[in-house]
Amino acid sequence: xxxxxxxxxxxxxxxxxxxxxxxxxxxxxxxxxxxxxxxxxxxxxxxxxxxxxxxxxxxxxxxxxxxxxxxxxxxxxxxxxxxxxxxxxxxxxxxxxxxxxxxxxxxxxxxxxxxxxxxxxxxxxxxxxxxxxxxxxxxxxxxxxxxx
Amino acid sequence: xxxxxxxxxxxxxxxxxxxxxxxxxxxxxxxxxxxxxxxxxxxxxxxxxxxxxxxxxxxxxxxxxxxxxxxxxxxxxxxxxxxxxxxxxxxxxxxxxxxxxxxxxxxxxxxxxxxxxxxxxxxxxxxxxxxxxxxxxxxxxxxxxxxxxxxxxxxxxxxxxxxxxxxxxxxxxxxxxxxxxxxxxxxxxxxxxxxxxxxxxxxxxxxxxxxxxxxxxxxxxxxxxxxxxxxxxxxx
Numbered sequence: 401x402x403x404x405x406x407x408x409x410x411x412x413x414x415x416x417x418x419x420x421x422x423x424x425x426x427x428x429x430x431x432x433x434x435x436x437x438x439x440x441x442x443x444x445x446x447x448x449x450x451x452x453x454x455x456x457x458x459x460x461x462x463x464x465x466x467x468x469x470x471x472x473x474x475x476x477x478x479x480x481x482x483x484x485x486x487x488x489x490x491x492x493x494x495x496x497x498x499x500x501x502x503x504x505x506x507x508x509x510x511x512x513x514x515x516x517x518x519x520x521x522x523x524x525x526x527x528x529x530x531x532x533x534x535x536x537x538x539x540x541x542x543x544x545x546x547x548x
Numbered sequence: 549x550x551x552x553x554x555x556x557x558x559x560x561x562x563x564x565x566x567x568x569x570x571x572x573x574x575x576x577x578x579x580x581x582x583x584x585x586x587x588x589x590x591x592x593x594x595x596x597x598x599x600x601x602x603x604x605x606x607x608x609x610x611x612x613x614x615x616x617x618x619x620x621x622x623x624x625x626x627x628x629x630x631x632x633x634x635x636x637x638x639x640x641x642x643x644x645x646x647x648x649x650x651x652x653x654x655x656x657x658x659x660x661x662x663x664x665x666x667x668x669x670x671x672x673x674x675x676x677x678x679x680x681x682x683x684x685x686x687x688x689x690x691x692x693x694x695x696x697x698x699x700x701x702x703x704x705x706x707x708x709x710x711x712x713x714x715x716x717x718x719x720x721x722x723x724x725x726x727x728x729x730x731x732x733x734x735x736x737x738x739x740x741x742x743x744x745x746x747x748x749x750x751x752x753x754x755x756x757x758x759x760x761x762x763x764x765x766x767x768x769x770x771x772x773x774x775x776x777x778x779x780x781x782x783x784x
Binding site: 435 | 591593594595596597598600601604615623624625626628629632635636639652654657658659661662663665666669672673674675676677678679680681741742744745748749750751760763764765766769770772773776777778779780781
């Protein structure tokens with residue numbers, strides 16, 4: 401549309417003929433951004449949940465598995481809930497004294513943990529449990545022991 | 549009733565008084581705003597955004613109808629910019645506020661580190677190890693403080709003023725949109741300097757981050773409009 405041919409009466413309040421094309425484009429971009437933000441917002445949580453192991457893993461187990469990756473430590477667990485007296489209210493900060501995280505330390509540290517691919521956390525947990533069973537064959541044969 | 553008559557104004561297209569026209573316009577705007585506000589609140593939660601969008605579009609449609617029938621309502625583009633920039637502030641505040649204040653809750657421990665592991669490991673690497681908890685990436689906490697305490701509240705106030713067609717709303721909107729430019733440039737520069745922390749071992753690094761975050765550029769897109777609109781449409 402040629403902006404110079406637009407009558408001022410047809411334009412929204414505040415838009416002059418010479419800026420009508422610019423304002424039209426901005427309006428259209430806003431629509432695109434609106435739809436994109438909404439779709440992105442709606443899909444983010446389901447995507448994260450699926451990728452990181454829900455529903456096979458409970459929320460607490462996902463938290464556990466993330467900690468194990470973060471610190472490269474299969475014994476690391478997600479402490480939840482955290483006591484109110486902990487940092488910053490006087491107690492130790494989280495993971496204080498934990499030295500297993502593999503980083504190349506320096507002024508620009510470089511983490512060494514692996515990328516968590518789709519459903520890796522579920523596989524990590526299953527592999528660890530299978531290894532535990534292999535280490536303790538009697539426990540694997542004993543249904544009471546397997547139930548915990 | 550005033551003696552001033554407006555030919556062709558009002559939904560019926562007949563002749564009505566100026567006061568009637570003003571009242572009808574105000575009612576139409578309020579009706580549209582109810583849907584727009586409801587929709588924006590839901591969209592601001594991210595998860596429920598899909599339910600908020602139809603409400604928002606219904607509000608826009610009501611406003612367009614009012615505009616076409618000759619009522620004096622807010623221009624559609626001002627409505628879009630006002631609500632979109634508010635949505636931008638709400639979504640950013642949501643993530644950063646829980647990282648600042650609720651970083652040891654299970655929801656934060658799940659949402660932020662999983663999102664971080666996928667797009668930006670500033671929210672995964674040594675997460676919660678600072679005394680104040682939350683992200684441990686160098687500089688990130690400072691951006692959260694400036695965003696949650698200064699920029700986003702100011703931005704939401706500016707949006708309210710703009711949507712009320714106030715002159716100060718227009719002025720503050722320009723201010724907050726330029727502040728957004730400062731935040732993006734500073735934020736991206738900080739993230740780039742510590743790129744090893746932010747993007748090593750990340751599922752969708754750099755390009756993934758840009759694809760995810762590019763939709764938050766409404767404040768910049770709005771700037772050419774805010775600088776070229778006739779400011780006389782905003783009242784003192």
